[in-house]
Amino acid sequence: MFILQHLPIVCLVLSGLICVVSSSCSSKLEHSLFDDLIGMMLKLKGTGNGGQGNISTKKDTPAFTAYRNSVQTLSSNAIVKFDKLWTNNLNAYDLTTGVFTAPMPGLYHFSAVVMSEDGKTLFLHLWHNDIKTAGSYTQGDGYKTGTFDVVLNLKKGDRIYIRCKGGHDSQTIYSNVDNYSTFSGYIIAK
Template identity: 85%
Template sequence: MFILQHLPIVCLVLSGQICVVSSLCSSKLENSLFDDLIGMMLKLKGSGHGGQGNTSTQKDTPAFTAYRNSIQSLSSNAVVKFDKLWTNTMNAYDVSTGVFTAPLPGLYHFSAVVMSEDGKTLFLHLWHNDTKTAGSYTQGDGYKTGTFDVVLTLKKGDRIYIRCKGGHDSQNIFSNGDNYGTFSGYLLVK
């Protein structure tokens, strides 16, 4: 991709195709047009109109969304178990353990929302195998939500899970029929 800084021309090279946009518009509008062009080129690339395309199907792409609709009491280092599923292609998330195991290597996106009980502290980490990554700490009056949002490169068999911080017993994940606790992940790129 080439962008000429001082000229009102933007060149885009994507899979052998060249597009040139010339305008005298503002940089904000020019950036928006550029983003639209990239989106169109990527759609063309994947549509069978001359590009290689993405030949994977929904059932061979790892993706899950798990949730809780009840309180979970956590002891020190306990794994949060999002025990209900909306999506679980390739059965990579295990509701009995709370662990996602990568069935394929690649770049993955994970996100989670957790809620503390009214006025209680909740201290959690997202783990990649035996290494903690992002943390979430909620404290104060009322119900508080903590979030995780990470992109990680995984090998086949790598494990991702959310665990209570060590030394912090008697914490609870709050949820009820409104499903306040969710955990999702999916393969971005192989």
């Protein structure tokens, strides 16, 4: 235990050591301050998880980033299948279906960038279960990128995916080895 003299401040040492301060405060106030500091230190250090508190590890944090490195031609209402992965914690994104299924309830952030073919229209929506949310519409000369950026409150088992607009056959997601089309999601609060 350290004894600091002639310092008018209270010291918090995160290594677990308590600093005793010599000052003109009353004994009752000094004990109250130390109780508060010890409480804060315990909150910072956590109780278990190796001192990590409530910090999640990447093993238990739902997160994915999927991408395409080739074109995908879509029929009306077809789901975009991002068929390659950089990240897929908890295996919540299914490459074969193009659907993310929430492994736990919480607030999630989703974003996507999709590129159209040169001079072609691309009309997509982000779906939450069977409810259409954000849309992306690209049209005009050249390659165009549409984006999605949404935060959704999900229940365990909710599904998130990107689907071609109904009544719009033969739309194409463009991508190549430069991975122009990506889809990501992760939990931001439990």
